[in-house]
Amino acid sequence: MVKEETRKGPWTEHEDLQLVYYVNLFGERRWDFIAKVSGLNRTGKSCRLRWVNYLHPGLKRGRMTPQEERLVLELHSRWGNRWSRIARKLPGRTDNEIKNYWRTHMRKKAQERKRALSLSSSSCCSTSPNNDIPIDSSAKAKTEEGTSSKDSEEVKGKVNEEGAKGYPIDRIWDEIASSEEMSSGLVYESCIDEGNSFSYAPLTSPLWDYCFDSLWRMDEEENKMLLPMSDLSAYNYGHSREP
DNA sequence: AAATGGGTCAACCGCCCTACT
DNA sequence: GAGTAGGGCGGTTGACCCATT
Incomplete structure (x- = not known):
C-alpha cells in the first residue's frame, strides 16, 4: 500500500x-x-x-490593545523571548501572535531608535561597532537563553553579564520599552495574572x-x-x- | 495602472523536555 | 537508567495584503 x-x-x-x-x-x-x-x-x-x-x-483577533502592548513589553523585558510564557499572561493571544507582534513592531521601533540615535550622535564619538545592533530580537534571545532554556534569575544574571561586557542590545530594548511607557503616559501594573483576564470581550x-x-x-x-x-x-x- | 516595499500572519522546522516503557 | 515517542517552544520562512511611489 x-x-x-x-x-x-x-x-x-x-x-x-x-x-x-x-x-x-x-x-x-x-x-x-x-x-x-x-x-x-x-x-x-x-x-x-x-x-x-x-x-x-x-x-482574540485583531490588533493588540495598548494594555497588551505594554504587557508584552513588560514581560519581554523580564523574560526575554519566552513567548509561550508571555502568552499565558495575555488571555486570547498566542505565542505566535506575540512573537510576530514583537518582531514587526519592535524591529521597527529599534530601527527608528537607531536612526534617531545615529542622528543625535552623528557628531559624537561613541560609534562603537557594537552600536551596529542586530535588528532582531533573536540576538537578545540567544543572549538570554544562555546555556539552558530554564527561566530563572540565572538568565537575568546572564543578561546583566552580557550587558557588562558592553552588549548594547539590551539597553536598546530597555530604552524602547521605557519610551513606550513614557509615551503612553502609563506605567503598566502587572495585575494580570493567571485567573485574571482583560475585561474586554474576547473576539x-x-x-x-x-x-x-x-x-x-x-x-x-x-x-x-x-x-x-x-x-x-x-x-x-x-x-x-x-x- | 503597475511596480515596489513593508507589514502581517499562518505554518513549518528543528531542538528540547517530559512522560512512559 | 536508557531509549523512545509525543508534545511544547522558539526561530524562521513565505505568501498575501496594502500603502506608497
Whole structure:
C-alpha cells in the first residue's frame, strides 16, 4: 500500500472543521492520535499548531490593545523571548501572535531608535561597532537563553553579564520599552495574572462562532455524521486564505 | 495602472523536555 | 537508567495584503 504523503501548507475549511470536531471529541491532547483518527493527512504537530494558533475558542483577533502592548513589553523585558510564557499572561493571544507582534513592531521601533540615535550622535564619538545592533530580537534571545532554556534569575544574571561586557542590545530594548511607557503616559501594573483576564470581550475565532452555533449543538448522533461538509463551503470566514 | 516595499500572519522546522516503557 | 515517542517552544520562512511611489 502506498502511504499517502502528509499534507502541508494552508488548512482548508474542511480540515479545520474536522480538526475542531475531533479535538472536541478527544480533547486538546493526543495530537498524533487525533491526526490519525480524523483522517486529516497532517502531523500531530501540525494539528496542534492549527488548533492553538487559530481554532482555539477564546482566541482574540485583531490588533493588540495598548494594555497588551505594554504587557508584552513588560514581560519581554523580564523574560526575554519566552513567548509561550508571555502568552499565558495575555488571555486570547498566542505565542505566535506575540512573537510576530514583537518582531514587526519592535524591529521597527529599534530601527527608528537607531536612526534617531545615529542622528543625535552623528557628531559624537561613541560609534562603537557594537552600536551596529542586530535588528532582531533573536540576538537578545540567544543572549538570554544562555546555556539552558530554564527561566530563572540565572538568565537575568546572564543578561546583566552580557550587558557588562558592553552588549548594547539590551539597553536598546530597555530604552524602547521605557519610551513606550513614557509615551503612553502609563506605567503598566502587572495585575494580570493567571485567573485574571482583560475585561474586554474576547473576539473568538469566526470558525469557532460557527461551530458553536451549529456544530456543537448537534447531538452525538448528528455529530457522527459530521454534517455535510460541502455545505460549509458556503461559510466564508473572513481570514481564510484558501485559494 | 503597475511596480515596489513593508507589514502581517499562518505554518513549518528543528531542538528540547517530559512522560512512559 | 536508557531509549523512545509525543508534545511544547522558539526561530524562521513565505505568501498575501496594502500603502506608497
